Amino acid sequence: MTALVFEAQGLSKQYPSGCALDKLSMRIEAGDVYGFVGENGAGKTTLMKMIGGLVHPTGGKMALFGEQGKTELIAARRRIGFLIERPSLYPQMSAQENLGFYSRIFGIRDKSRTAEVLQIVGLSEAGPKRTGEYSLGMRQRLGIAIALLNRPDFLVLDEPVNGLDPAGIVEIRRILEQLAHEQGVTILISSHILSELQLLAGKYGFIHQGRLVKEIDAAELLQSARTMICITTSDPATAADMLKRELEREDITINRKGQIEIPRDTVNLEQLMSALVQLGIPVDGFNLAAPNLEHYYMDLIGGGGR
Numbered sequence: 571m572t573a574l575v576f577e578a579q580g581l582s583k584q585y586p587s588g589c590a591l592d593k594l595s596m597r598i599e600a601g602d603v604y605g606f607v608g609e610n611g612a613g614k615t616t617l618m619k620m621i622g623g624l625v626h627p628t629g630g631k632m633a634l635f636g637e638q639g640k641t642e643l644i645a646a647r648r649r650i651g652f653l654i655e656r657p658s659l660y661p662q663m664s665a666q667e668n669l670g671f672y673s674r675i676f677g678i679r680d681k682s683r684t685a686e687v688l689q690i691v692g693l694s695e696a697g698p699k700r701t702g703e704y705s706l707g708m709r710q711r712l713g714i715a716i717a718l719l720n721r722p723d724f725l726v727l728d729e730p731v732n733g734l735d736p737a738g739i740v741e742i743r744r745i746l747e748q749l750a751h752e753q754g755v756t757i758l759i760s761s762h763i764l765s766e767l768q769l770l771a772g773k774y775g776f777i778h779q780g781r782l783v784k785e786i787d788a789a790e791l792l793q794s795a796r797t798m799i800c801i802t803t804s805d806p807a808t809a810a811d812m813l814k815r816e817l818e819r820e821d822i823t824i825n826r827k828g829q830i831e832i833p834r835d836t837v838n839l840e841q842l843m844s845a846l847v848q849l850g851i852p853v854d855g856f857n858l859a860a861p862n863l864e865h866y867y868m869d870l871i872g873g874g875g876r
């Protein structure tokens with residue numbers, strides 16, 4: 571049986587202004603890279619802060635590494651590394667000095683650990699540089715380095731790639747892949763960049779209004795999400811409206827690339843082709859998009875507009 575790193579049973583957090591977590595139950599097993607998906611305000615950060623002991627539940631139970639008692643939870647948290655929101659850094663201090671500061675807070679005496687974590691996140695050369703001069707991507711990598719100081723078995727990362735450029739996103743992914751695959755670190759990660767999350771995580775939990783509404787793994791995602799037909803045309807908005815009327819269907823949408831999208835499994839290809847010809851819609855390109863996390867999520871929460 572695989573060991574459980576985290577287990578929540580009916581966890582709730584009620585604020586005077588509303589409910590942030592509503593009887594949420596979930597499990598994370600050792601070795602999982604667990605992607606946490608949900609719209610703004612769904613409750614992801616609240617749960618992560620609860621794991622860190624920064625927010626106290628108003629209901630339910632949780633266990634870390636199988637431990638539930640108050641004292642045991644405090645001890646279990648020493649096995650966890652956190653990057654929740656942005657790392658708190660002293661801008662006038664170098665990365666090495668910031669890490670030295672956190673090492674003292676965490677009670678880490680091993681001085682060589684600073685150089686090790688800088689190396690893991692690819693900041694060895696920039697270690698002596700003041701962090702005020704760091705790019706956002708470098709600050710996030712340093713945030714991960716801080717989270718790694720205590721050699722955690724479990725990493726909790728709240729939107730670590732938020733706001734990063736594509737190169738910065740890839741760098742973080744490589745670091746996390748290495749930690750997960752080579753060192754067996756269990757990871758809970760939230761992100762709104764679902765295409766990126768799909769590349770990293772093997773399991774996904776979908777949270778909506780404080781409840782875990784669905785959990786799937788990567789294989790289930792591929793089986794259950796739809797393959798889409800993508801049509802490139804000069805005026806997709808008008809063309810999509812015409813197609814909707816002609817084919818009498820509402821599930822014709824426009825994706826981020828500005829292509830018209832239609833679910834492959836429910837459309838009659840012959841009918842679609844003749845509609846395109848009849849309506850005089852110029853087709854500049856035609857391709858299939860593999861099932862992806864974004865489609866799955868939009869289907870799950872009943873959203874259109876992808």
Ligand SMILES: Nc1ncnc2c1ncn2[C@@H]1O[C@H](COP(=O)(O)OP(=O)(O)OP(=O)(O)O)[C@@H](O)[C@H]1O
Nearest residue numbers: 585587589590608609610611612613614615616617
């Ligand atoms: N300290 C607080 N006091 C009152 N309400 C709060 C507090 N912290 C969070 N909330 C509320 O709890 C709900 C869940 O917030 P949370 O930050 O956990 O969501 P999230 O899924 O992390 O969202 P995002 O993707 O925007 O970070 C929101 O409605 C939020 O306004």
